[in-house]
Amino acid sequence: MENETQSFEAIVNNNLSGRDLEEFNRIHFGRKDNLEVKLKDSSLAAAKDADFEIAAYAFPAKKEETRPPRIVKVGVIQHSIAVPTDRPVIEQKKAIFEKVRKMIDVAGQEGVNIICFQELWNMPFAFCTREKQPWCEFAESAEDGPTTRFLSELAAKYAMVFVSSILERDENHSDILWNTAVIISDTGSVIGKHRKNHIPRVGDFNESNYYMEGNTGHPVFATRYGKIAVNICFGRHHVLNWMMFGLNGAEIVFNPSATIAAEAGSEYMWNIEARNAAITNCYYTAAINRVGWEEFPNEFTSADGKPAHKDIGLFYGSSYFTAPDGVRCPGLSRTRDGLLISVMDLNKNRQIKDRRCYYMTQRLDMYVNSLSKVLELDYKPQVVYENEK
């Protein structure tokens, strides 16, 4: 880890200052001042003890005459696995629970209302191995599996909503597996679940070997703190996935992810996609990535001509929030566990919608018409040739 860049933000802050730093922040993040929010001393101490990063930023909105502000504290947690992947499944899961519980406790002390974890946060991201055992044994019921039970208790304790991405085993439908986000309400009950709509077939992300495209549409969950939705990992490359959550009224869309820095990886796109989604859909987004290396017991190949190996490369963390105007906060580190908090006024969504009119100028009728034509097997693209006339 000592050779890894700590973060994009660290490079910038270690080298820039004064007007250069202000201009960089204005052009890159969208504002000169990141509006850092002060945290409790006890939170800073607890984070130091448990060796995780903690930071908080504000996204205020304008005062309105007819609505009070709707301030929500939203947290994202990125973390590495807790014990080696050759340990028993139950031990691996419990070790992650133990580590993450400390981070949730700090979030609870800070009054965080909603927390989202990275994709499949309770297990190593083992699909690169293409092995079914023991990894499928991490799957559990969305409604009453050990992970949901673990979070339900903490949800009720802290009146906290959780977005929990897990490998789901659907016993009521022939034992099949899904990549599922479970939404646990502030009372501790399960509000509902959403299954990943777009499944990757890219490099080491052989996920289509493990589960199929989701069948839950684009649900928005009306929580006590706002309307939220989940665009799981690979769905961030799919603009229509983001769009449908917006059309269903989402105010915050989480993108729990597992993505790597390695050659041909996604790191340079990480600032682009969740941020573009916030802009075009006028809602808050949160992009959450795993962190660290995960070494597996057996070697595997990556279909890139290179020798077999036992790890997929660095999950680069860098989780961050974007406001509906496209302004983002600095991200968490590339290498450390972290809790990032955003103090956001949800009134901002409608203010931006009113200002920019992206929905009104969307011309959805034209696109429904055009896209339905594209679906026809004999679709003839609209191509203009020079000598056509």
Add this chain to the structure above:
Amino acid sequence: MENETQSFEAIVNNNLSGRDLEEFNRIHFGRKDNLEVKLKDSSLAAAKDADFEIAAYAFPAKKEETRPPRIVKVGVIQHSIAVPTDRPVIEQKKAIFEKVRKMIDVAGQEGVNIICFQELWNMPFAFCTREKQPWCEFAESAEDGPTTRFLSELAAKYAMVFVSSILERDENHSDILWNTAVIISDTGSVIGKHRKNHIPRVGDFNESNYYMEGNTGHPVFATRYGKIAVNICFGRHHVLNWMMFGLNGAEIVFNPSATIAAEAGSEYMWNIEARNAAITNCYYTAAINRVGWEEFPNEFTSADGKPAHKDIGLFYGSSYFTAPDGVRCPGLSRTRDGLLISVMDLNKNRQIKDRRCYYMTQRLDMYVNSLSKVLELDYKPQVVYENEK
């Protein structure tokens, strides 16, 4: 101008070096080395003489067994207006022609195959005034107006394709105006035109006072050098506009724009949207912005509570290219005229499509179904409430 930041890239290059710069470039631009392409001494001298910036970068692709490389040189030109806006319309237009001709000549010497200009490149961006006269007099025929004639001659001379965004007067349909991109082929003839699909109603961009939503669909133009399309300015906020060009087979999509840095401006989104479009649609994009200040004869207000004034703020230039994998090159300056050249292998598009499978995993049938429901007046969004069960 002397108080303006020259460019985002200048801030970075003036302050970072060694591994920090490499890591910055890798995480931000997508590669450690920007693959700058050497230009002719005569081009550099001509650019110096005429006081414009010039730069070139390569986007290579992998060698294939069954297709030869398809290398295309694509240029974008950003420029300020050439004489004050109170000069006669014809004089203003001619002065821009004269200035831009020098830039085209250099592009011709460099063997550039396709050039795209900024939005409404042959006139000041006067819609902030809300005045109809004299600005509507800049409108002309797409097929044989003075601007098309000016470019046709240069197109034939240099075997160059032009993407020319103009204010179009449609005399065959009741004299109405359109915001139109004209595609002029390497032979000098007009291949076709595309009219801006999404019209802004934001701040000083009162464009809906001047012209209506385009009626030309999403044409892709099969030029000698590749299939190209144009997403005009405000359309860059609309992901479906980008998407339809991709579904129609575009290999390069140009985004000629006019957008400002002022408070609540777009500058921090400039790196996001055209780049996201390249990623999600697996094609090259070029984002081209006007540059400089444009002062108008009469004062106008900006509906922001501030006093009347005569200019809209800085058009920040910063034009750039993105490859289908999301890697981008450094942008042109924020304040100077410039010619940016990209030496791109169009084979890269299909290579990225094959690798990432974004089109295959798109689930267009699901979205056509969902979006058509959204169009219903009594649409009920998919919202899940806690006590629903």
